Amino acid sequence: MTAELVGVRTSPERAKVGVLEIAALTETDLIDHVGHAWTRGDGGWIVTANVDIARAAARRPELAALIGQADLVIADGMPLVWAARIAGDHLPERVTGSSLVFSLSAAAAAAGRSVYLLGGEPGVPDAAADALTARYPALKVAGAHSPSFGFERDPGELAEVIEAVRGANPDLVLVGLGFPKQEHLIRRLREVHPDAWYVGCGAGIPMAAGEFSRAPERLQRLGGEWLHRLALEPKRLARRYFVDDAPFALRLLAGAALRRVRG
Numbered sequence: 001m002t003a004e005l006v007g008v009r010t011s012p013e014r015a016k017v018g019v020l021e022i023a024a025l026t027e028t029d030l031i032d033h034v035g036h037a038w039t040r041g042d043g044g045w046i047v048t049a050n051v052d053i054a055r056a057a058a059r060r061p062e063l064a065a066l067i068g069q070a071d072l073v074i075a076d077g078m079p080l081v082w083a084a085r086i087a088g089d090h091l092p093e094r095v096t097g098s099s100l101v102f103s104l105s106a107a108a109a110a111a112g113r114s115v116y117l118l119g120g121e122p123g124v125p126d127a128a129a130d131a132l133t134a135r136y137p138a139l140k141v142a143g144a145h146s147p148s149f150g151f152e153r154d155p156g157e158l159a160e161v162i163e164a165v166r167g168a169n170p171d172l173v174l175v176g177l178g179f180p181k182q183e184h185l186i187r188r189l190r191e192v193h194p195d196a197w198y199v200g201c202g203a204g205i206p207m208a209a210g211e212f213s214r215a216p217e218r219l220q221r222l223g224g225e226w227l228h229r230l231a232l233e234p235k236r237l238a239r240r241y242f243v244d245d246a247p248f249a250l251r252l253l254a255g256a257a258l259r260r261v262r263g
Contacts, residue, residue: 012024012025012029012033012072013090015084015087015089015090015091016084016087016089017054017075017080017083017084017087017089017091017252017256018054018057018058018083018252018255019054019057019058019064020049020054020057020064020067020073020080021068021073022049022073022074022075022080022084022091023072023073023074024089024090024091024092025072025074025092025095026092026093026095027093027095027099027100027103029092030046030072030074030095030100031103031104031107033072034046034104034107034197035107035111037197038111038113038171038197041195042195043190043193043194043195043196043197043198044071044072044197044198045069045070045071045072045186045190045197045198045199046070046071046072046073046074046100046197046198046199046200047067047070047072047073047074047183047200048074048076048095048096048097048100048199048200048201048202049067049073049074049075049076049077049080050076050077050080050202051077051079051080051245051248051249051252052179052240052244052245053067053076053179054077054080054248054252055244055245055248056179056180058248063180066180066183066184066187067183069187070183074095075091075094075095076094076095076096076097076202077094078094078223079223079249079252079253080094080252081093081094081223082223082253082256083252083253083255083256084256086253086256086257086260087256087257087259087260088259088260094220094223096204096225097199097200097201097202097203097204098201098202098203098204098207098208098214099204100199100201100204101128101132101174101199101201101204101205101207101208102132102135102208104172104174104197104199105132105135105136105139105172105174106135106136106139108136108139108140108171108172109136109137109138109139109140110138111171112138112140113140113171113172114139114140114141114142114168114169114170114171114172115129115132115139115140115141115142115170115171115172115173115174116141116142116143116144116145116165116168116170116172116173116174116196117129117141117143117144117145117174117176117205118143118144118145118147118161118165118173118174118175118176118177118185119146119147119174119175119176119177119182119201119205120146120176120205120206120209120211121146121206122146123146124146124205124206124209124211125144125145125146125176125205125209126144127209127210127211128144128205128206128208128209129141129144131208131209131210132208142168142169142170142171143164143165143168143170145161145164147161147177152181152184152185158188161185162185162188162189162192163192165189165192165193166189166192166193169193170193170196171195171196171197172196172197172199173186173189173193173196173197173198173199174199174201174204174205175189175198175199175200175201176200176201176202176203176204176205176206177200178202179200179202182200182201182202183200186198186200212232213228214228215227215228215229216228
């Protein structure tokens with residue numbers, strides 16, 4: 001799929017991976033797609049799906065339905081790309097939420113658009129905003145906010161968070177609260193401010209702030225970034241990777257192979 005095709009008002013090709021419909025876009029295609037949408041005055045929603053999100057969607061239909069409300073679901077996990085290719089579908093590359101924090105901010109700066117950063121520990125979204133504006137001086141920061149833990153269960157604070165974003169009128173909203181909290185919030189935000197593009201970027205905001213680094217590029221290309229993340233956060237990620245995600249990924253790949261054989 002070329003950037004020219006993505007730029008017009010058409011839906012990109014999609015590959016079925018588990019219960020998800022993954023957009024067959026390169027990162028460049030995706031940036032072009034968002035840029036053309038900005039020009040038209042259209043907003044949208046990008047879900048960055050990794051193996052853990054695909055597993056959750058497969059187990060819980062209500063989460064699959066939530067993801068299905070997004071305009072674009074992209075593969076933020078090499079096993080999803082591998083599964084699509086094994087099944088005979090075309091997914092050109094992995095596109096990560098942490099990478100989109102930078103590439104979409106660069107696109108926003110070039111287009112005179114504004115960004116709002118939502119999520120992370122206190123001070124982290126502000127540090128990320130400073131890092132992004134240092135890298136892209138033309139970038140307009142509409143706001144940066146770290147909601148308190150459990151804010152989504154407090155109707156008053158939730159309303160304040162939503163109103164702060166609406167009042168800031170950003171063109172791009174980066175929401176790093178973890179799945180599915182960030183997706184539930186994005187769904188609510190779109191109801192009051194539909195003209196922005198929203199990205200659930202997970203750990204992308206603390207990464208932009210320099211809280212921790214991404215894996216070396218070669219390891220990323222080989223699909224081994226999870227090893228780097230595991231080394232950084234072993235207590236939090238060991239069970240998720242080895243007990244929950246690895247068996248699901250193997251089943252996903254096996255199912256893709258069976259689908260290919262059956263034609």
